[in-house]
Amino acid sequence: MSLDRARQLEMFRRMLRIRLFEEALIAHYPVGHLSIGQEGAIAGACMALRDDDYVTGTHRSHGHPIGKGAEIAPLMAEIFGKRTGICKGLGGSMHLTDTKLGLICESAIVGGGFPLATGAGLSAQVRGSDQVSLCFFGDGAVNQGTFSESVNMGAVWKLPVIYFCENNGYAVTTPVEKSHGQPEIARRADGYGIPGVVVDGQDAEAVHAVTLEAVERARAGEGPTLIEAKTYRFDEHSNRLAIPIEYRSKEEIEHHRKERDPITLYRAVLQARDLLSEVEAIEEEVRKTIDDAVEFAKASPEPEMSDLWDSMYVNPIGAPVGGEGL
Amino acid sequence: MTMRNATQKLSYLQAIVEAQREEMRRDERVILMGEDIAVYGAQTLFDEFDEKRLRNTPISENSFVGVGVGAALTGLRPIVDLTIASFCYLASDQIINQAAKLRFMTGAQLAVPLVVRTSTFYNNRTAAQHADRPYPLFMNTPGLKVLAPSNATDAKGLLKSAIRDDDPVVVFEDINLWGKKEEVPTDEDFLVPIGKAAVRREGGDVTIVSIAGCLPHALSAADALAKDGVEAEVIDLRTIVPLDKETILASVAKTGRLVVADNSHKVGSVASEIAAVVSEEGFESLKKPIQRVAAPQVHVPYNAALEKQLFVSKDRIIEAVRAIA
Numbered sequence: 051m052s053l054d055r056a057r058q059l060e061m062f063r064r065m066l067r068i069r070l071f072e073e074a075l076i077a078h079y080p081v082g083h084l085s086i087g088q089e090g091a092i093a094g095a096c097m098a099l100r101d102d103d104y105v106t107g108t109h110r111s112h113g114h115p116i117g118k119g120a121e122i123a124p125l126m127a128e129i130f131g132k133r134t135g136i137c138k139g140l141g142g143s144m145h146l147t148d149t150k151l152g153l154i155c156e157s158a159i160v161g162g163g164f165p166l167a168t169g170a171g172l173s174a175q176v177r178g179s180d181q182v183s184l185c186f187f188g189d190g191a192v193n194q195g196t197f198s199e200s201v202n203m204g205a206v207w208k209l210p211v212i213y214f215c216e217n218n219g220y221a222v223t224t225p226v227e228k229s230h231g232q233p234e235i236a237r238r239a240d241g242y243g244i245p246g247v248v249v250d251g252q253d254a255e256a257v258h259a260v261t262l263e264a265v266e267r268a269r270a271g272e273g274p275t276l277i278e279a280k281t282y283r284f285d286e287h288s289n290r291l292a293i294p295i296e297y298r299s300k301e302e303i304e305h306h307r308k309e310r311d312p313i314t315l316y317r318a319v320l321q322a323r324d325l326l327s328e329v330e331a332i333e334e335e336v337r338k339t340i341d342d343a344v345e346f347a348k349a350s351p352e353p354e355m356s357d358l359w360d361s362m363y364v365n366p367i368g369a370p371v372g373g374e375g376l
Numbered sequence: 377m378t379m380r381n382a383t384q385k386l387s388y389l390q391a392i393v394e395a396q397r398e399e400m401r402r403d404e405r406v407i408l409m410g411e412d413i414a415v416y417g418a419q420t421l422f423d424e425f426d427e428k429r430l431r432n433t434p435i436s437e438n439s440f441v442g443v444g445v446g447a448a449l450t451g452l453r454p455i456v457d458l459t460i461a462s463f464c465y466l467a468s469d470q471i472i473n474q475a476a477k478l479r480f481m482t483g484a485q486l487a488v489p490l491v492v493r494t495s496t497f498y499n500n501r502t503a504a505q506h507a508d509r510p511y512p513l514f515m516n517t518p519g520l521k522v523l524a525p526s527n528a529t530d531a532k533g534l535l536k537s538a539i540r541d542d543d544p545v546v547v548f549e550d551i552n553l554w555g556k557k558e559e560v561p562t563d564e565d566f567l568v569p570i571g572k573a574a575v576r577r578e579g580g581d582v583t584i585v586s587i588a589g590c591l592p593h594a595l596s597a598a599d600a601l602a603k604d605g606v607e608a609e610v611i612d613l614r615t616i617v618p619l620d621k622e623t624i625l626a627s628v629a630k631t632g633r634l635v636v637a638d639n640s641h642k643v644g645s646v647a648s649e650i651a652a653v654v655s656e657e658g659f660e661s662l663k664k665p666i667q668r669v670a671a672p673q674v675h676v677p678y679n680a681a682l683e684k685q686l687f688v689s690k691d692r693i694i695e696a697v698r699a700i701a
């Protein structure tokens with residue numbers, strides 16, 4: 051899992067896919083929560099996982115499947131609400147869950163993923179599998195009871211879970227310092243007797259390195275790690291929610307866009323390693339992948355009412371109740 | 377002093393903000409808590425009240441509602457904003473096991489003057505974890521009062537009544553109505569009584585009981601039906617608990633036909649309860665079976681066209697009326 055050249059380029063590819071996927075959304079199909087600015091943390095973490103490792107995510111869901119290596123077109127079609135979407139157009143922007151790559155939930159209920167990721171770790175332990183489970187969550191989610199309760203269970207049962215915080219500094223308009231008694235999120239790990247690590251989320255390779263260490267610990271049966279990746283969201287909390295107050299300065303945003311863009315930073319690293327022509331080929335390829343995905347999404351059919359009923363139960367017993375005629 | 381009959385043009389959401397402003401001025405025990413409250417309309421309150429009484433909470437629904445309950449038990453009158461109704465589930469332990477039960481379990485030693493505000497966020501392309509209309513869950517919980525206003529005037533008047541009430545009240549605001557403007561009374565003592573439905577349109581052929589955001593659809597259905605000579609009486613329920621049986625039964629006694637429009641899921645819905653009450657207590661007046669127009673037992677999909685089809689519409693109400701005409 052260490053990063054040879056091919057995997058360095060793959061990590062760059064996934065970061066760029068997240069960026070261009072979302073830029074295409076801004077242009078073609080405006081939706082809520084974007085991960086632009088957070089690509090280094092997401093791809094860095096995912097590159098430390100195997101395809102069969104589990105992932106849970108959040109309302110800011112686009113980056114997680116892309117980071118895990120998912121096919122792009124079904125993700126795009128999902129956002130367009132189409133039947134060819136990864137969730138048949140039923141889940142949408144906050145829920146891009148590609149189970150083929152181990153994603154088991156993108157929860158729009160903040161904090162909803164902690165128990166599920168912990169449960170996936172429990173499952174791996176009980177089945178004697180060496181899979182691990184990685185739980186993505188935001189800084190705001192740490193204040194849900196499910197965080198404490200789940201991390202404690204993960205710790206006491208030594209479950210193979212990585213609790214990975216995308217700390218972008220804010221929950222909607224609330225800065226971390228105004229909502230956390232202990233704003234250093236990694237230090238919360240002390241309360242559960244597990245390691246807590248801080249990493250620069252704009253440095254994809256650094257993120258990869260700390261995550262890999264946590265994954266190895268988990269696979270070895272030594273239990274969970276809490277990782278806090280310090281990152282930044284470049285756009286508004288949600289492009290569908292009007293924010294009437296200025297809770298972060300324009301200078302702060304500009305600083306991050308100019309100086310702390312994880313893609314610009316990693317591109318420079320790869321260039322210094324003489325990989326510019328490979329990088330340029332990837333840029334060309336990703337642009338085409340995204341354009342093709344938009345075309346695919348546009349041309350795809352809408353889901354039908356029967357898809358709703360068909361998606362409810364594995365084993366429906368008798369006629370549907372309460373929906374006759376619809 | 378405001379004039380007795382003065383009004384001001386306000387949207388549903390602005391009316392809610394004004395209700396809170398007036399009650400916070402009137403009674404310093406009233407505080408407001410919730411996540412990013414400025415984003416949900418309260419930013420202008422910050423010009424007038426300090427952060428002691430306006431609190432942005434961490435994302436900890438069960439506990440901040442419980443904090444509201446604890447403060448209500450000990451001398452404050454908190455308004456807790458749970459923003460989106462699907463998040464009520466996270467706080468349901470504190471609402472149901474504590475707020476609704478503490479008075480009873482202490483043999484009436486305690487009171488819980490708490491208001492929980494929340495909004496039903498459907499028809500907004502946010503998918504199943506944001507779009508629930510969980511009124512029936514709370515209707516099935518004794519000890520709570522449950523409100524669902526359908527216009528700006530009621531949103532203001534009912535919220536003010538809720539804040540002044542000594543029991544826990546859950547207010548469901550409907551985001552499909554947030555932007556709707558009308559003239560709203562500015563009198564600080566203008567209240568809409570809890571427990572009283574409003575007859576919005578009189579008619580003798582069929583009764584349509586409408587809950588929250590169903591009202592505009594019920595009224596346009598009634599207009600369309602009138603063109604075909606069917607006169608519908610439209611009742612806006614306004615309060616879900618306590619249910620205004622009298623107004624509903626009196627109307628059904630006149631019309632003999634009942635359609636209930638409810639955007640919650642049909643099974644165990646508010647419409648189901650109303651149908652049960654009318655068949656128990658008004659059976660003799662019924663000429664035809666009661667019709668429930670509600671959401672089917674599937675979750676809310678992200679796809680906008682399908683989402684829309686789940687909910688009450690003018691056409692679905694007309695169809696239900698025709699079925700029993």
Ligand SMILES: Cc1ncc(C[n+]2csc(CCOP(=O)(O)OP(=O)(O)O)c2C)c(N)n1
Binds near residue numbers: 159221
């Ligand atoms: C249980 C719950 N409460 C509130 C919300 C509304 N909400 C959506 S995202 C969000 C902020 C989350 O902040 P954070 O965890 O830091 O994630 P970020 O948005 O910064 O990625 C809030 C309050 C929600 N979706 N679920």
Ligand SMILES: [Mg+2]
Binds near residue numbers: 188190216218220221
């Ligand atoms: Mg955040």
